Amino acid sequence: MSGWNSSELQVFCNSSQRFLQPLWDCVRNPDALTQSPFFLVIFGITTYVVFCLPFVVLDVLYPWVPALRRYKIHPNFSPTARQLLPCLGQTLYQHVLFVFPVTLLHWASSPDRLLTEAPELLELACHVLVCLLLFDAEFFAWHVLHHKVPWLYRTFHKVHHQNSSSFALATQYMSVWELFSLGFFDAVNVKLLGCHPLTVLVFHVINIWLSVEDHSGYNFPWSTHRLVPFGWYGGVVHHDLHHTQFNCNFAPYFTHWDRLLGTLRLAHAK
Template identity: 30%
Template sequence: MLPYNSVQDAEISLGRNLTYGETLWFQYSAQKSDYILYCHNTLFLFIFYTLFPIPFVLVELLRSPKIDKFKIQPKLKNSFSDMMQCYKKVMFTFVYAVGPLQLLSYPIIEWVGIRTSLPLPSGAEMFWQILVYFLIEDYANYWLHRVMHSKWGYENIHKVHHEYTAPIGFAAPYAHWAEIIILGFASFLGPLLVPCHMFTFWLWFIIRQLEAIETHCGYEFPWSPSKIIPFYGGAVHHDYHHYVGGKSQSNFASVFTYCDYIYGTDKGYRYQKDVFEKMKNQNEMKFE
């Protein structure tokens, strides 16, 4: 909760006028406890994993020839019923596993110093912190994911996520409850090591959710981040991991491709990439 009774008090404390964003933050957060603000992250989890996959659901159901040429595995189709069943299972896992864990983890967030106070961080500060979080999460996720592909890890936990050999947006968090918690630790690691403002904390998890959905969407569009951001794996990179299935020892990274390249776990993907490109080109010619 902010230690100010009014905007004027905040401006006197800071020695300057509040920015428009800081005024909005004051109006929204001044009477809310830090714990309530932290719990917003759980709400965002439900909202964004519900809304952001919807365009991909519509694309999958319409199967327009103009859009279908961008589907990575065009022979596989998902019905509305199948996708809704996936969504229900994901939401159920969030309710009984992820939600309680996030709500109970507040003391750690408080201990590391994630703040809700003014001033708000600058755009540059948020950009660099979130970039660091992506790099930390990607490295940690790579190794945790490899552990999930050990014989015990796969048979007891990770095989649930691989029920989708052609992933869909709703399947991004479709996994055993233990896997969501284990891999979720990689997402929390960045803010734990490099504490930030609560607004940056929210923004980081929202962007990470959107990235995970895009990675599992099953389509590679011309505007895909993989065509813009250096070393970004995107849907094609992760789709191969699902395509190979349980025996996959390739493409473990969650966001970027450098870990797989450095540790040699993308050899199969690089070998098959030409095949994917040929399939894609043939598919585009088919629908032209």
């Protein structure tokens, strides 16, 4: 079978671009919430809470639904209101006090007119994947450093480890320094790749979901690490081992950096 010629490739690119165009037209509508300086904060916190909510409901139901035990990584642990509420409160507090002013500055410095054309679907997928791989490498290096240097751990990263057994709302229970470090990595990566604004939104949604799932404490048959072959993606089991043992599995998502540097630890599959 011969490969695609240039005209066929152009047709495919145009069709994939048209596939995303209605969505992009809604996003760039002058009357849409997306044009508000409040949008990025509202978008980020809403996406995070919506992704956490199903796991919070499961945690509430857990004592009365024995069938959930087969999916719980720590069957004898269920977060209490005294653990859930401070995590949610700190997330809201940091977004209002620190994230919102930064997003205002970003909004004020952004161009007045957005691109009229949507990204191609393949371009969007490739950029999201590369952003995830870059973020994984950057956070791996940051994470190892903050575990190996006692002062950095005590001053900045220890907050995130106050809950040894993870749960969804503990995902963003972290110091301001850690929050801005992760945000900085995200911002640099999308700028470096020249990502389309729609690609940036999609990346943030996927990144938030993967982070919440990693901390959820539930290992379902449809969890992301079960869908990615060859053990390339660690997922919730991989990250939970980091929280319980501290000295392994420093990468947030993929396993190649831990494998290469000898910090990978595997759990027995359930």
